[in-house]
Amino acid sequence: MSNTFGLTGKSDDKEYFRLSNAASDEMIHALVAAGSALAETEREKLMIVWLGDQHTYICGIGNVGFDIVEMPWTKDGFESEKAFILRCVEAAKNKLWWDRLGPELEGILKEELVIPWLESFGKLVEKMTVELVDEEERTEWLSWFGKLGKENIIREYPTCEKHKGILLSMYGCRFCVELNENGG
Numbered sequence: 310m311s312n313t314f315g316l317t318g319k320s321d322d323k324e325y326f327r328l329s330n331a332a333s334d335e336m337i338h339a340l341v342a343a344g345s346a347l348a349e350t351e352r353e354k355l356m357i358v359w360l361g362d363q364h365t366y367i368c369g370i371g372n373v374g375f376d377i378v379e380m381p382w383t384k385d386g387f388e389s390e391k392a393f394i395l396r397c398v399e400a401a402k403n404k405l406w407w408d409r410l411g412p413e414l415e416g417i418l419k420e421e422l423v424i425p426w427l428e429s430f431g432k433l434v435e436k437m438t439v440e441l442v443d444e445e446e447r448t449e450w451l452s453w454f455g456k457l458g459k460e461n462i463i464r465e466y467p468t469c470e471k472h473k474g475i476l477l478s479m480y481g482c483r484f485c486v487e488l489n490e491n492g493g
Contacts, residue, residue: 312374316433317441324436326429333374334487336426337363339418341483342407343400344393345468345476352386353393354466354476359450361478364486377437381447387439398431409473410484417487454479 312333315325328336337360344357359381382390402424410417454460459479461467469475469482480486 314374314430314433315376316436317378318376324433326426326433327374328426332422332426334364335418335423336430337361338410338483338487339401339404339407339423339427340397340430341475342409343403343405344397345409345474346406347393347397347400348476350389351466352383352390355381355463356390356394357397357476358462358466358478361476361483362450362480364478364480364483377433378441378443379446381450382437382442383444383447384439384442387442391434391437394434395431398427398434402427406474409475 311327311329313325313327314333316322317324341357341361344353344360348354348357363375380394404418404420407418451463454463457479462477462479467477469477469485472482472484475482475484
């Protein structure tokens with residue numbers, strides 16, 4: 310089963326690509342590592358926390374793909390949020406913080422594979438416009454932190470001590486999740 314990454318998810322939307330479950334996780338691993346390094350503002354951190362939530366072991370096989378419009382964009386901050394995500398894509402392509410994953414996960418990100426996936430993802434983000442922003446997506450996602458008693462994640466933005474600064478998602482550090490699922 311594969312994951313589809315698209316712009317809007319509408320039936321006439323021809324802007325998408327598909328990745329296997331492992332490939333999807335690898336691409337998002339690279340984005341979360343780079344984004345954790347770059348995120349400074351609350352909105353930037355929220356975008357990375359959201360990406361961190363998208364993990365096969367948490368969401369299930371075939372459930373990690375998403376449409377760019379589902380990300381927690383805001384209308385008033387859209388241009389800076391979009392610029393940030395595009396910076397994350399470029400930084401991930403340059404392997405920013407890949408070394409933070411530690412020896413247990415060494416080799417999990419294969420440059421020759423991950424970079425083309427990041428390029429495809431970046432092309433989708435480039436096509437995102439403020440007119441496509443649905444702030445209800447963001448509001449609904451944020452409500453889950455309260456329901457799960459995880460409000461501290463979006464208030465304090467804790468990071469993983471083991472993986473040296475990787476922002477935690479609702480489910481913890483995505484790299485620790487990876488290790489636990491793979492016997493690390």
